[in-house]
Amino acid sequence: MFARVSVPLLFFFIFFYPFSVSAHEPHVTQEMGDLPMLPGHLSQEDITSRKLSFDQIFAAGKRLFDAKFNTLDGQGRPYATGNGKPTGRAPNLDMPMVRTSGPDSNACAGCHNDPRSGAGGDFVANVFVLAQVLDPITYSVDPDFSNERNTLGMMGAGPIELLGREMTRDLHRLRERAKAAAAASGLDVTLPLESKGVSFGSITARPDGTLDFSRLEGVDNDLIIKPFHQKGVVRSLREFTVRSVLLGTLLGLVFGASSLYLVLKVGLTVSASIPVAVISITLFKLWARLGGRDATILEHNITQTAGSAGESIPTNI
Ligand code: HEC
Numbered sequence: 001m002f003a004r005v006s007v008p009l010l011f012f013f014i015f016f017y018p019f020s021v022s023a024h025e026p027h028v029t030q031e032m033g034d035l036p037m038l039p040g041h042l043s044q045e046d047i048t049s050r051k052l053s054f055d056q057i058f059a060a061g062k063r064l065f066d067a068k069f070n071t072l073d074g075q076g077r078p079y080a081t082g083n084g085k086p087t088g089r090a091p092n093l094d095m096p097m098v099r100t101s102g103p104d105s106n107a108c109a110g111c112h113n114d115p116r117s118g119a120g121g122d123f124v125a126n127v128f129v130l131a132q133v134l135d136p137i138t139y140s141v142d143p144d145f146s147n148e149r150n151t152l153g154m155m156g157a158g159p160i161e162l163l164g165r166e167m168t169r170d171l172h173r174l175r176e177r178a179k180a181a182a183a184a185s186g187l188d189v190t191l192p193l194e195s196k197g198v199s200f201g202s203i204t205a206r207p208d209g210t211l212d213f214s215r216l217e218g219v220d221n222d223l224i225i226k227p228f229h230q231k232g233v234v235r236s237l238r239e240f241t242v243r244s245v246l247l248g249t250l251l252g253l254v255f256g257a258s259s260l261y262l263v264l265k266v267g268l269t270v271s272a273s274i275p276v277a278v279i280s281i282t283l284f285k286l287w288a289r290l291g292g293r294d295a296t297i298l299e300h301n302i303t304q305t306a307g308s309a310g311e312s313i314p315t316n317i
Pocket of ligand 1: 157
């Protein structure tokens with residue numbers, strides 16, 4: 001009996017065991033026969049050409065949100081540093097799962113699920129923001145650093161963004177009206193700022209074109225409604241925009257070339273993460289001065305990620 005079972009088993013191990021172990025990815029313990037959760041993705045072309053209906057796109061989004069990603073989909077904390085760049089981790093950070101730091105999960109719906117997928121999360125789904133870039137053990141319990149946040153619901157985030165945009169437009173119109181009235185009359189003009197039944201205090205325009213923001217309520221001096229993130233600092237959830245990817249790619253090219261030059265010339269490279277972030281903020285701010293739209297923090301994030309990824313290509317650091 002024993003011999004009859006063990007001989008095929010022995011063959012099995014000799015022939016198949018080597019295939020189940022990957023020398024390059026020590027944390028992968030994939031069972032044979034597993035498949036990725038997502039067999040494929042929608043193509044942007046099928047969306048823009050309207051080949052797919054809204055319902056189909058929506059269903060695909062829901063599948064993405066609910067999918068419990070496995071390592072065949074690319075899931076895996078050890079190589080994810082949270083900044084989009086496969087940087088090496090300090091030995092004490094190289095652990096497959098750290099419950100105290102929160103961000104370990106297989107699915108968006110793993111946290112955003114209360115009372116249903118896409119909504120908020122239970123206390124246990126709280127996240128220590130930035131724990132992915134700091135030593136999670138020390139910092140997630142350190143009162144000076146830890147920033148524990150509860151999972152937000154995002155039902156209707158799209159309409160909220162559009163509503164914010166309409167209200168911003170109303171407030172900007174009122175600002176321009178006050179400026180024009182002050183210029184025409186030569187007197188200070190104060191107008192109440194209100195949009196869709198919500199009051200944001202008042203603004204005073206002076207004849208010389210300057211503004212007095214001291215009586216604004218609940219809105220920054222730029223009069224832009226920012227409904228997102230914990231401090232209400234983000235106006236849009238759009239992140240992967242053409243301009244942020246383009247700028248990131250350009251900066252990646254420049255930093256990639258300069259890194260290669262530096263490493264061949266002096267044997268040293270520089271990290272481009274911070275320079276790219278600073279340049280991205282500076283360029284988008286200049287663009288905003290010229291009348292364009294300033295970038296959101298999410299767009300800066302994409303630019304920085306693309307730029308620093310470009311920089312790391314020649315040296316792999
Ligand atoms: C480990 C838990 C967790 C997982 C997994 C998770 N989130 Fe979140 N999410 C949070 C928390 C916590 C916040 C609030 C962060 C804050 O307040 O700074 C949040 C905030 C958000 C927001 C901002 C909403 C707003 O109104 O400002 C969006 C959008 C979002 N998550 C989308 C996603 C998507 C898409 C995924 C999957 C790719 C995902 N989340 C996976 C916990 C999680």
